[in-house]
Amino acid sequence: MKNTKLLILIIFISLNTVFAQESIVNDNTPKAYEMPRTQVISIYNSATKAQSELYIKLPEGYVENSDIEYPVIYFTHPVQHIEILSALTENLIEDVIIVGIPWLKGMRFNDNKDLYVNFIRNDVFKTIENNYRADTGRRTYFGYSFGALVGAYILAEHPNTFKNFILGSPAFGSSSSATRKIFELESNTAKERKKLNVNVFVAYGTLEKEEDIKGFEKFITMLKNINDESLTLKHVVIEGGTHQTAFPMTAVLSVTWLSGLIKE
Numbered sequence: 001m002k003n004t005k006l007l008i009l010i011i012f013i014s015l016n017t018v019f020a021q022e023s024i025v026n027d028n029t030p031k032a033y034e035m036p037r038t039q040v041i042s043i044y045n046s047a048t049k050a051q052s053e054l055y056i057k058l059p060e061g062y063v064e065n066s067d068i069e070y071p072v073i074y075f076t077h078p079v080q081h082i083e084i085l086s087a088l089t090e091n092l093i094e095d096v097i098i099v100g101i102p103w104l105k106g107m108r109f110n111d112n113k114d115l116y117v118n119f120i121r122n123d124v125f126k127t128i129e130n131n132y133r134a135d136t137g138r139r140t141y142f143g144y145s146f147g148a149l150v151g152a153y154i155l156a157e158h159p160n161t162f163k164n165f166i167l168g169s170p171a172f173g174s175s176s177s178a179t180r181k182i183f184e185l186e187s188n189t190a191k192e193r194k195k196l197n198v199n200v201f202v203a204y205g206t207l208e209k210e211e212d213i214k215g216f217e218k219f220i221t222m223l224k225n226i227n228d229e230s231l232t233l234k235h236v237v238i239e240g241g242t243h244q245t246a247f248p249m250t251a252v253l254s255v256t257w258l259s260g261l262i263k264e
Contacts (some may be wrong), residue, residue, distance in 0.1 A: 052102045074141055117154055145170070201236075
């Protein structure tokens with residue numbers, strides 16, 4: 001745990017040092033910092049006809065290593081999460097593409113969950129895999145809070161969408177219909193349920209709301225009880241973490257876990 005906290009500190013210092021170096025020009029005029037090898041591209045939603053943006057970070061050496069197909073981490077809340085995921089992957093994985101997926105404009109996941117899943121499966125994947133050297137067999141989903149709820153729903157309803165799922169403190173209370181579908185996974189008989197063939201990481205903090213912790217524990221128990229040998233589960237309880245403060249450690253521990261899977 002001390003080593004993990006030290007890694008967080010190192011990443012934090014390195015990010016701020018880079019920002020300080022890049023944000024000052026010779027005449028001391030501040031300028032906007034641009035993250036290296038990062039692109040923001042427009043994407044068209046084939047169902048709603050709306051335009052939105054993907055945040056894409058390519059690994060160092062991507063241009064030179066033209067024969068390599070890279071695993072991809074798809075994550076929600078791109079503006080909030082891209083910095084920490086960029087720092088962690090640079091230090092722990094290196095050869096990976098990260099892609100921030102926007103929410104649908106005006107999205108209420110309780111009503112539009114399948115619309116959003118189809119946007120990922122039909123539009124986001126097509127855009128990334130047609131334009132970048134992405135390994136379709138090594139997709140990872142990273143979501144926290146509401147983003148983790150979405151990931152849990154995808155795991156339950158469309159498990160072949162991703163090979164790896166990172167789910168931090170899923171907001172099960174924010175969508176009754178999605179949560180109901182998630183917990184129906186255990187009630188399905190083994191004959192009806194397809195092999196999941198996924199790796200799942202779940203984390204939450206010890207200081208989260210009691211009713212939320214019960215939901216997390218129920219979810220973890222359900223995954224264990226479905227008795228699917230094609231599913232591997234890693235769950236971590238972050239000591240002293242609230243719903244907000246458990247996020248950084250969730251990111252560090254989950255990307256460390258993922259690095260072991262990707263490098264196998």
